[in-house]
Amino acid sequence: MIKYPFLEKGATIGVTAPSSGVQVELHDMFKLACSRMEKKGFKVICGDTVWTQNKAKSSSAKKRADEFNEMMQNDKVDIIIPPWGGELLIEILEYIDFENMGEKWILGYSDTSALLLAITLKTGIATAHGTNIVDLRGDYSDDTTAMWQSVLSTNTGESIIQYSSAKYQKEWQHNTPSPCVFHLTEPTYWKTTSNNSVKVQGRLLGGCIDVIRHLIGTPFGDLQGFQKQFFNDEPALWYFENCGLTTTDLRRSLVQMKLAGWFEKCSGIMFGRSSANHPVGNYSVEDVYKELSFELQIPIIYDIDCGHVPPQITFINGAYAEVKVEDGKGTILQHFK
Structure with missing residues (x-):
């Protein structure tokens, strides 16, 4: 447990x-x-x-x-x-x-x-x-x-629910400090690759993809052993955020995770907003998300409140979550079970 x-x-x-x-x-x-x-x-x-x-x-x-x-x-x-x-x-x-x-x-x-x-x-x-x-x-x-x-x-x-933010911060403005640190100016809109509402549940795991990808193949990234011991056959629900990867580097990282078996028992993937995700050629981050969703046959939610484009929801690695997205708004209900 x-x-x-x-x-x-x-x-x-x-x-x-x-x-x-x-x-x-x-x-x-x-x-x-x-x-x-x-x-x-x-x-x-x-x-x-x-x-x-x-x-x-x-x-x-x-x-x-x-x-x-x-x-x-x-x-x-x-x-x-x-x-x-x-x-x-x-x-x-x-x-x-x-x-x-x-x-x-x-x-x-x-x-x-x-x-x-x-x-x-x-x-x-x-x-x-x-x-x-x-x-x-x-x-x-x-x-x-x-x-x-x-x-x-x-x-x-017990359980706790969190909601998508009303607005997010487009860029850091360290020279003009504000009472709540962040300058929240842009309307938040959670998206899905299907453009439809999504309901998905599973055990949360994730983090900054730039660094957690390097756990693969090490003693610190034994996902299968962990799932066997702690997940009772429940699927993982991944959340990622991209700090500095281009779209092709992001794609390579996700393919590596797939080949390493990280998505074998997976109900869905969520991606945070990012100021990285720079296209290579005309290969956009939306292309990356759609390809992954098609390959894995799972829903993908993106531009969620997670990572270097604040504010961010508090995600608990290991908690059982129910996520709903509808009309650009999201809820995350986490069960501590």
């Missing part, structure tokens, strides 16, 4: 940087995020890796893994939220102590999603794909982002 952590009121947040740390010129911005969390009643403990960044990483792979392991085993830390993602989290996986992990939430996205998926596949502990801590530095959060707390405070055996 999937093991679901629980976020208590007044919990202590451990902030460690398993991928990128915070460069000196952004320390004040990061400190603001920590103080906001403290005002909301949380305690915050920051590891050493948070404050350093050199050669595309916060520190050596061993130091990053050691600090993460220590926080996972520290009874005084209730949840781990990295400052943000990065580039080279995959270096730490061989040093992670999967055998001695406390059952606590890890929340994040981007490069962090490689760690989230690896932990769920290796241990059966649910992990949370959603906001990072830097994006919680505003006076308030938009309705979609703010749901992270309610989702992570859902009891085992």
Whole structure:
């Protein structure tokens, strides 16, 4: 059975940087995020890796893994939220102590999603794909982002529903900060390859496709073993987001996943909005989605609230989800069972 952590009121947040740390010129911005969390009643403990960044990483792979392991085993830390993602989290996986992990939430996205998926596949502990801590530095959060707390405070055996956002952020405007961090200006519209309404259900798994594709063929990507142990023949329902891949690189990655058996027991696939997805020739991302839907004979939903074009829904790796899309609006009901 999937093991679901629980976020208590007044919990202590451990902030460690398993991928990128915070460069000196952004320390004040990061400190603001920590103080906001403290005002909301949380305690915050920051590891050493948070404050350093050199050669595309916060520190050596061993130091990053050691600090993460220590926080996972520290009874005084209730949840781990990295400052943000990065580039080279995959270096730490061989040093992670999967055998001695406390059952606590890890929340994040981007490069962090490689760690989230690896932990769920290796241990059966649910992990949370959603906001990072830097994006919680505003006076308030938009309705979609703010749901992270309610989702992570859902009891085992209970369910929680989330809705597609009203609007999304087209581009980052760091030079014009707003009270809720994001500048939500564009109407959100969830789409399907069939152009029809869709209902689909299955066990959620996913993350940033740029990085989780590299788990294939490693001890951290044994999907079939995980499904056999934890899914009771239930299908996977994948969610992906594309940070920086062209349409052909995205296609290659999805074909690799298919050939590796990742889509063998799969009820549907969801893709987040992306500012990447650059066409190669006249090969568009819609072409990629339609081809995949035809090959796998499953529904594909896209432009959902997930990833680097915020805001984003909090997806729980391992939770059983029912997803509905109709007239551009979406709902995700997650069951912690």
